[in-house]
Amino acid sequence: MPVAPTRDTAAPAPDEAAAAADLAIARDVLATEAAALTALAGTLGETFAAAIALLAGIGGRVVVTGMGKSGHVARKITATLASTGTPALFVHPAEASHGDLGMIVPGDAVIALSNSGEAAELADIVSHVRRFALPLIAITSRAESTLARAADLVLLLPTAPEAGPIGMAPTTSTTMQMALGDAIAVALLARRGFTAADFGLFHPGGKLGARLRRVRDLMHTGEEVPLAAPGTRMDQAILLITAKHFGCLGVVDGGGHLLGVVTDGDLRRAMAPDLLAREVGQVMTPNPRVIGPERLAEDALHDMTALTPRVMSLFVVDGATRVLGIVHMHDLLRAGVA
Structure with a gap:
């Protein structure tokens, strides 16, 4: 069987004088x-x-x-x-x-x-x-x-x-x-x-378009959002956190207003023999970091990664802190923002 000729693809060694002249020009x-x-x-x-x-x-x-x-x-x-x-x-x-x-x-x-x-x-x-x-x-x-x-x-x-x-x-x-x-x-x-938001209207494609998408375009809503009342027992809360796959739980009052969140970090800090019998309102972190639906996806990325502590999810709320949805770092990755 004939063998295809090989080609030397290595770049030729530059002539030092020519290279110097090129750089000077x-x-x-x-x-x-x-x-x-x-x-x-x-x-x-x-x-x-x-x-x-x-x-x-x-x-x-x-x-x-x-x-x-x-x-x-x-x-x-x-x-x-x-x-x-x-x-x-x-x-x-x-x-x-x-x-x-x-x-x-x-x-x-x-x-x-x-x-x-x-x-x-x-x-x-x-x-x-x-x-x-x-x-x-x-x-x-x-x-x-x-x-x-x-x-x-x-x-x-x-x-x-x-x-x-x-x-x-x-x-x-x-x-x-x-x-x-x-x-x-x-x-x-x-x-x-x-504004940057106006700019996004004219640049819906590619990396730039992804960064300028709105949070409302990426957030999860309805039954996908992990929420519980403050009186929910932690054994039920852990099952809910596991089922929803966001690694956190939003604690809301009867009007849907966000009171706090329960994260993996909260579980570690509250670890004790009676943890499963406690209520989420006793374990949650109050006044969590949130984001509005009209904010840019780029803002969500900043708030997750540039602020301390870093988080993987943000609850999306309206001006009255009623929960509208949740956005996760994976959503930003899939959209090409991160």
Whole structure:
């Protein structure tokens, strides 16, 4: 039987001189771009504040556009705006000239990106914006460019070299565009009082979505919840703790208000010949740690693991401490929170 040839998958030994050169270039790129971002931060002032006020006050969407590398950055800015509570969409300049101008309607505002400010493909969008008197914000590095002259507000990028030995590939300029877009999105987020819970509404998938789920989405309710009256004997209570598989028991009054909990630790501390004949109200820990149903799953994880003592379960209560359910660490693990 023929034998399949083997392949040496080991990485080649790096050439020390080449590796040193690579690292030097990489560090220079990062230093160049970092310096540009510092310079950009120093230029922000009244115009940036006016742009945020304008965008926060519109009734429609923020339309972001750009051509080439600026277009790729514009797509990312659009996504960041939309995910942080600012309705936004990207319109490709070339497609706009073939019907997509209809996507830009009264009530919208437009952010146009062009490092040179002379991207010919933006002409039809600019004309459309002027025709319908829509606000136009330009992000460009040239104050006297065609785009800047047409805009209501210009967010001017400071003069900075493109990174790398040839200094021509869009690197520093696109980094500044991206960072400025992030600054706009976060400023608008703060103006709207956008919270982590709001953020979760737009991020239901993956690890982030799991962390931002509500406790009510994960908690056990009804007959699954281990509850007993304070007069319940401990022999019955232990059977109930075992049957419900949460490792604890909630002690409630006649109105369902949580009075305390009985945990494995309480059982160890109360261990005595008469333990089984005692009542749970004599063994429980009063005023236990609880959580509300509208809290985030991430909050439940924090309260279980970061506070002392660490616990594996939390009873879920309303504002009057009536028990609504229980959430266990295993629920957080299954949901991908932990």
